[in-house]
Amino acid sequence: MASTAAPTxxxxxxxxxxDEDAARSFDRSRVHHAxxxxxxxxxxxxxxxxxxxxxxxxxxxxxMIAYASDGxxxxxxxxxxxxxVLFAMAYVCQEMCMRVGAVTHRGYGELVLQRYxxxxxxxxxGDLTLTNLITLVAEFVSIRVGLAYFGLGSGVAVALGLVLVxxxxxxxxxxxxxxxxxxxxxFNGLFxxxxxxxxxxxxxxxxxxxxxxxxxxxFNTLLLLLASTIGATVTPWMIFFQQGASADKGMTPRDITxxxxxxxxxxxxxxxxxxxxxxxxxxxxxxGGGGIQGFAGAGFPEALQHVAGGAAGTVFxxxxxxxxxxxILTISASTAYAAAECVGVTHSFNTFPRQAALFYAANFGxxxxxxxxxxxxxxPLLSIALNANVLATVLLPVxxxxxxxxxxxxxLMGRFANRRSTNVIGVSVxxxxxxxxxxxxxxxxxxxxxxxx
Amino acid sequence: xxxxxPDADPAARVAAGEPRPHPEEPAAEDELIxxxxxxxxxxxxxxxxxxxxxxxxxxxxxxxxxxFAIVVSLMVIYTFIEQLN
Numbered sequence: 328m329a330s331t332a333a334p335t336x337x338x339x340x341x342x343x344x345x346d347e348d349a350a351r352s353f354d355r356s357r358v359h360h361a362x363x364x365x366x367x368x369x370x371x372x373x374x375x376x377x378x379x380x381x382x383x384x385x386x387x388x389x390x391m392i393a394y395a396s397d398g399x400x401x402x403x404x405x406x407x408x409x410x411x412v413l414f415a416m417a418y419v420c421q422e423m424c425m426r427v428g429a430v431t432h433r434g435y436g437e438l439v440l441q442r443y444x445x446x447x448x449x450x451x452x453g454d455l456t457l458t459n460l461i462t463l464v465a466e467f468v469s470i471r472v473g474l475a476y477f478g479l480g481s482g483v484a485v486a487l488g489l490v491l492v493x494x495x496x497x498x499x500x501x502x503x504x505x506x507x508x509x510x511x512x513x514f515n516g517l518f519x520x521x522x523x524x525x526x527x528x529x530x531x532x533x534x535x536x537x538x539x540x541x542x543x544x545x546f547n548t549l550l551l552l553l554a555s556t557i558g559a560t561v562t563p564w565m566i567f568f569q570q571g572a573s574a575d576k577g578m579t580p581r582d583i584t585x586x587x588x589x590x591x592x593x594x595x596x597x598x599x600x601x602x603x604x605x606x607x608x609x610x611x612x613x614x615g616g617g618g619i620q621g622f623a624g625a626g627f628p629e630a631l632q633h634v635a636g637g638a639a640g641t642v643f644x645x646x647x648x649x650x651x652x653x654x655i656l657t658i659s660a661s662t663a664y665a666a667a668e669c670v671g672v673t674h675s676f677n678t679f680p681r682q683a684a685l686f687y688a689a690n691f692g693x694x695x696x697x698x699x700x701x702x703x704x705x706x707p708l709l710s711i712a713l714n715a716n717v718l719a720t721v722l723l724p725v726x727x728x729x730x731x732x733x734x735x736x737x738x739l740m741g742r743f744a745n746r747r748s749t750n751v752i753g754v755s756v757x758x759x760x761x762x763x764x765x766x767x768x769x770x771x772x773x774x775x776x777x778x779x780x
Numbered sequence: 781x782x783x784x785x786p787d788a789d790p791a792a793r794v795a796a797g798e799p800r801p802h803p804e805e806p807a808a809e810d811e812l813i814x815x816x817x818x819x820x821x822x823x824x825x826x827x828x829x830x831x832x833x834x835x836x837x838x839x840x841x842x843x844x845x846x847x848f849a850i851v852v853s854l855m856v857i858y859t860f861i862e863q864l865n
Contacts, residue, residue, distance in 0.1 A: 342823035348816060355815035432820045433829070441828040450846060574825075579817055673822075707864055714860045721852045725845055736832065765852050772855035775862040 346499075350677035351577040354502050358582070374585035375592065376505045377428075377572035380657055381421055381565045382414070382593030383512040386600055387654030388469020388647055389462070389715055390559030391518060394601050395608030395627055395643075397552060402612050406556075406605050407535035413560035414598040416756045418590055420561055420727060421569050423734040423745070423753065425586040428573030430743045435570040436668035439729050442736065451729065452665045454722045455563050456693070459662045461715045462564070463697030466658065468711070469651035471701060476628040476644035485698040487648075488655045492694045495656055496687060501575045501676035504660075512653045515596070517646035519603035524639035525610035525631065532606060547774060550767035551717070557760055558716030559601075563726040564661040571664030575675050580743055607643055610634050655694055663690035721768055724761040731757070 354373075361370040397406045424435065431438060436455075440448025471484035495504050569590075578586055611630050628647070632640030660676075666689035667674035673683035680687040700706055731753045734745045745753070773779045818824060834842075 342818070342821040345822045347822050348820075351820065352815045359815050431829075432817075432825050438829065442830075442832045443834065444831070447842070454849075577816070577820060579820070671826075710860065710864060714856065718853060718856055721856055722849055725849050728842070728845060738832065739829065765848070768852035768855040768859075771859040775859045 346682070347673070347675050347677040350500055350502075351575075351675075355577050355579075358577075362581075371585060371588065374576075374578070374582050375589040376509060376576060377569045377578075378421060378425060378586060378588075378590030379593035379596065380505065380508055380512060380572065380653075381424075381569040382417065382590070382597040383515045383600070384508075384568070384654050384657030385417070385560060385562060385565055386515050386518075386597045386604075386650060387462070387466055387559075387658075388472075388651040389465040390601070391604040391646065391650050392469070392472075392627065393555050393559045393716060394604040397556065398605040398608030399611040399627075401552075403531060403535035403605065403609050405535075407532065407602055408537075409556065410560070410601045410605065411598040413557060414594040414601070416759070417561045417565070417597075418594040419749070419752050419756055420730065421565060421590045421594075422587055423730050423749070424566050424570040425573045425578070425590055426583055426743055427730075427733050427740065428570035429578035429583055429586055430580050430741070431739050432574045432577075432579075433570075434574055434664050434668040434674065435567050435726075435730070435733070436665040437671070437674075438570075438733055438739070440669055442733070442739070443729065447729065448669050451563075451726060452669045454725065455567055455665050456662060458562065458715070458719045458722055459564055459658050460693060460697055461711060461718060462562070463655060463658055463694060464700045464711050465715045466651040466654045467698055467701045469647045469654075473628070473644040473647035473651065476640065481701055485702060488652060489691075489694060489698055491652055491656060492659055492691055496680060496690070499677065499679040499682075501572075504676040505572070505576065508653060508656050511649065511656075514649040515600045515646070515653070516603075517642050517649060518600045518607065521631070521639055521643045521646060522603035522606035524642060525607050525635040527606050527609070532602075547767070547770050550763065550770055553763045554720045554767040555716040557763055558718075558720035558723075561723060561727075561756075561760065562716075562719040563723055564658050564719075566726050566730055567665045568657055568661035571661065571668070571674065575664075575677065583743065604646075607631060607635075607639065610639075655697075659690045659694045662693045663687065665689075717764070717767060720760060720764040723764065724757050727753070727757045727760065 358370065358373050361373055394406070394410065427438070428434070436448060436452055439451050467481075467484055467488055470488055471481050474480070474484050474487075495507050498504070573586065608627070611627075611634055628640040628644035630640075631643050663686045664674050667683065667686040670685060672685050674686045675683065678686070700711075731745070731750065734740065734753075735750065737744045770779075
């Protein structure tokens with residue numbers, strides 16, 4: 328579908344075949360046979376992955392802590408409906424990524440770089456690397472907080488995160504990488520279990536769906552909550568990841584419907600599990616929940632243990648470990664896709680490290696740097712974790728604008744380009760995210776410099 | 781990974797680590813590539829897409845957004861450092 332600068336080869340000449348092609352061809356052969364045989368569930372099983380991983384990967388450590396903090400400080404009202412609305416916004420953005428990846432078979436970074444110029448491509452990759460590095464530090468903090476509940480230290484957290492990254496590299500197959508991470512991501516449901524264990528009042532949870540007004544606090548607090556909650560739901564890495572993974576998986580325009588199912592299922596699961604963390608946190612509302620605010624969730628598992636029993640604390644702690652671990656894998660992968668795409672070298676999990684050295688080096692390297700940061704004595708880890716989502720929100724509109732441009736590019740997308748309704752929603756999402764992020768950044772800056780009181 | 785049966789799909793055999801079919805086995809080679817769309821091959825995706833023509837207005841808008849994002853990011857980072865102090 329994508330128009331290329333160089334003339335294409337004659338249609339009957341087979342292109343040279345690489346091992347990456349062969350591995351992808353195998354995956355596609357299974358899709359082909361499932362489709363021919365009318366095996367709908369098998370087809371769905373084969374085609375789900377990137378969407379669920381992007382959505383559940385974004386239910387990461389800082390995000391779940393942010394949701395739980397919202398619940399502990401303000402209760403369920405406002406946030407119970409707000410979180411699903413945000414994931415609906417995320418669906419709109421991620422569906423575009425999936426569609427562009429399936430139609431062009433190329434990642435976001437390389438398309439921006441080639442279609443709009445190197446400056447924009449490298450800006451996008453730079454934004455991504457900065458926000459990913461900060462977010463990865465927060466993911467290691469999340470694992471450390473979860474493991475600390477079991478008396479384990481930061482060394483174990485670092486080792487666990489890095490071993491997982493290396494473990495998923497083995498096999499030289501995208502399919503294997505995806506299924507391992509997908510299996511781990513389903514444990515994000517631990518937050519739902521934690522919510523059940525705190526025995527919430529069902530009427531209060533469903534009653535909160537009527538979108539109660541914001542519970543109070545200063546204007547800056549409202550902006551911080553909006554910016555960090557948006558940053559907990561839609562981020563630049565998700566854009567790079569889902570488009571790159573959809574292309575790596577070998578999705579084609581025929582798979583777009585299933586790609587939408589995949590993305591929608593991911594959004595629904597992520598919203599349910601996110602609300603689970605909120606409900607679990609809300610159990611602390613009447614037990615001094617305000618005290619949670621200062622330490623960014625470091626004491627959530629123990630606080631839950633005191634309020635709702637050891638099982639709730641244990642499940643929440645395990646959930647934080649899972650959320651951090653899965654996010655380390657998906658966020659590192661998005662960095663690897665971006666780096667290798669922008670440099671123009673092999674970028675696929677359907678290769679071995681010796682065939683795609685930069686791709687795997689970037690994947691492991693950024694995780695290693697983040698891991699080293701949390702080993703620095705006295706590093707302001709929790710402040711970093713709190714600000715990671717806000718910075719992602721501030722930089723997100725630029726990534727989204729290029730996403731919408733790519734999805735509207737008829738030279739690339741043909742009849743799969745955005746409809747008018749998708750554009751209206753997409754532009755509204757960009758405006759909302761941009762206004763919230765900018766308002767928080769400007770208001771906080773004016774407060775910090777004492778321009779306003 | 782399980783070893784595929786000898787009569788398995790050539791793509792399965794290659795994915796399991798066996799050498800690719802010899803080019804003189806056209807049927808096997810064809811079967812290997814038939815599951816991929818032509819523009820999915822690495823040889824095709826390695827060719828850059830053509831550059832889009834952006835209007836002057838679009839370029840100015842993109843630069844304005846970029847500068848705005850950098851300025852607000854610097855504000856967030858400054859506030860973060862200020863809070864640490």
